[in-house]
Amino acid sequence: MSAGFWFRGFVVITCFSLLVIHSHCKTHVDAKLSEFFKTGHTNNWAVLVCASRFWFNYRHVANVLSIYRSVKRLGIPDSQIILMIADDMPCNARNPNPATVFNNAHHHINVYGDDVEVDYRGYDVTVENFIRILTGRLPANTPRSKRLLTDEHSNILIYMTGHGGDGFLKFQDAEEITSVELADAFEQMWQKRRYHEVFFMIDTCQAESMYKWFYSPNILAVASSKVGEDSLSHHGDPTIGVYVIDRYTYYALDFLEKVTPNSTQTMGQFLHVCPKSVCISTVTSRRDLFLRNVDEVPLTDFFGSVRNVELSRSKVKLPPFSPESLALSSAGPTKSQVTQKVWHREDQFPAS
Numbered sequence: 001m002s003a004g005f006w007f008r009g010f011v012v013i014t015c016f017s018l019l020v021i022h023s024h025c026k027t028h029v030d031a032k033l034s035e036f037f038k039t040g041h042t043n044n045w046a047v048l049v050c051a052s053r054f055w056f057n058y059r060h061v062a063n064v065l066s067i068y069r070s071v072k073r074l075g076i077p078d079s080q081i082i083l084m085i086a087d088d089m090p091c092n093a094r095n096p097n098p099a100t101v102f103n104n105a106h107h108h109i110n111v112y113g114d115d116v117e118v119d120y121r122g123y124d125v126t127v128e129n130f131i132r133i134l135t136g137r138l139p140a141n142t143p144r145s146k147r148l149l150t151d152e153h154s155n156i157l158i159y160m161t162g163h164g165g166d167g168f169l170k171f172q173d174a175e176e177i178t179s180v181e182l183a184d185a186f187e188q189m190w191q192k193r194r195y196h197e198v199f200f201m202i203d204t205c206q207a208e209s210m211y212k213w214f215y216s217p218n219i220l221a222v223a224s225s226k227v228g229e230d231s232l233s234h235h236g237d238p239t240i241g242v243y244v245i246d247r248y249t250y251y252a253l254d255f256l257e258k259v260t261p262n263s264t265q266t267m268g269q270f271l272h273v274c275p276k277s278v279c280i281s282t283v284t285s286r287r288d289l290f291l292r293n294v295d296e297v298p299l300t301d302f303f304g305s306v307r308n309v310e311l312s313r314s315k316v317k318l319p320p321f322s323p324e325s326l327a328l329s330s331a332g333p334t335k336s337q338v339t340q341k342v343w344h345r346e347d348q349f350p351a352s
Contacts, residue, residue, distance in 0.1 A: 041196050042153040044306050046071045046081045049130060051162030051171045053087035053122075058242045059233055061089045062103040063161040063203055063249040065111035070256040071157065075305025078117045082133055082148055085118050086125040086162075086172055096239060103245040103253070105237040119146050127177045134158075135188045152193040157201065157302045161249065164204035166227055167212070183213040190216040197290070199267070199302040203248045205230045208284045220290040222271055224248035225281035232280050248274050248283060261304050268295035 048071075050064035068083055090099045090112050101112040120129060132138050133148050150156060162169055168176040189195050200221040202210050207223030214221065224246070225231040233243035234250040245253075251274040259265055271285045271294060287294060298304075 040153055041155055041301065042306060043150075044076050044080065044155050044157070044302065044304065045148060045150050046076055046157040046159070047084075047133065047148060048081065049084045049125070049158075049160045049162075050086055051084075051125065051160065051169055053172050055087075055089070055092055055094050056242055057087070057163075058089055058101075058240065059245050060161045061085055061087065062101055062111060062245050064159065065101055065116070066103045066245065066249060066253045067159045067201075067256075068116070069109070069111050069113065070253065070259075071303055074256075074259065074300060074303050075261050076303075077305075078115075079145070081117070082119050082146070083117065084120040084125045084130065086122065088121060094240070102237065103250075105235055105239075105244060117145070123172070125171060127171050127175050127181070130171075130177065131181065131185050134185045134194075136192065136194060148194070150194050152196055154195050155197045155199070155302055155306075156195050157199050159201045159203075160210075161203045161246070164202075164206060164210065166206050167209045169202070169204055169210060179210045179213045182210060183215060186214060186216045186219060190218075197292075197301070201252075203231055203246050207231060211286050214286065214289060217289055218291060219286075220267065220294065221286040223284050224274070224279070226284045229281045247279050248281070251278060256303065259299055259303070261300060263299065265299045266295055267297040267299055267302070268293075270299055 046068075048064050048068050050060045052060040064083070064085060068081065071081065072078070089095060089101050097107075099112065100110045103109065103111050120133075133146075136148065138147060148156075160169060162171070163173070164170060167179045170176050186198065189198075195218070197218045197220070200211060200214075200219060202222075203224040204210070205225060206227050206229065208226040211219075211221035211223060212227075225248075232247050234245050234247045236243045252270070255265075255270060255273040271283075274283050276282050
């Protein structure tokens with residue numbers, strides 16, 4: 001046989017081997033990508049509801065604003081928080097400290113802050129609007145800031161506080177949402193692929209009854225009191241004459257204040273933040289619908305931000321490095337940059 005024949009055969013075998021290696025590498029990379037994103041969780045949202053009005057329910061507003069402050073501090077932006085407050089305590093004529101809400105009698109922290117974004121306030125806080133937010137059945141002219149724009153990759157924290165009873169939570173002291181209505185709303189969300197996992201957290205009397213009828217998958221729930229028990233307030237403020245926070249939310253907030261975006265605390269630990277010795281009521285939870293082990297679920301899977309990481313096999317061209325560019329960057333700002341106003345971002349909430 002001629003040398004040319006052997007050469008052509010060598011080339012064919014070499015090309016075939018390279019194709020096999022490339023195919024194997026591509027499959028391996030795809031497998032790694034699939035493994036990386038196997039949790040199906042890419043974004044976090046929060047729906048925070050204070051369903052009470054009237055000055056003597058000041059503590060319920062402080063409850064919801066305390067949770068709002070915590071999730072913002074841990075990285076969930078306002079664009080992914082729906083905040084519903086049924087009464088305007090900061091501007092109430094009885095408030096001796098206008099534009100403030102404190103969750104402690106010593107006034108350590110103004111939880112109203114300087115840039116609170118209330119999406120639904122006053123008489124817009126209704127059972128109908130709450131259900132519409134969850135299910136996405138809002139009028140076409142509803143702005144994006146008032147929509148829950150979640151998908152099948154979203155983890156959602158749903159916190160509710162107010163006055164309740166066996167199987168219901170009152171809104172505005174005028175209407176009620178029942179546990180069955182809430183369960184059906186969650187099922188609509190699941191069928192419409194509006195969530196990946198839900199953490200339902202409620203601070204009210206007989207709170208356990210509100211998750212009794214849940215039947216949709218991937219829901220973890222915690223309640224401040226079991227059926228037949230009242231959920232009690234923690235302490236009052238003599239300068240305003242009312243209680244300023246409820247017991248369960250107080251101890252939940254105390255736990256959250258020690259959490260950072262890189263903390264290793266788990267949901268299992270959070271479910272035990274308020275034992276009966278300090279809460280007086282019995283904190284209960286429901287885990288049978290939740291597929292993961294709560295002791296292995298990071299707290300920030302619901303209370304913090306999600307850092308998206310996109311992997312790509314394409315090349316990215318970066319500008320070449322040169323000593324001149326380094327010298328230019330270290331020479332300081334240009335004249336046009338000096339004339340620009342420098343903005344500094346301050347921490348929106350003071351430390352406790």
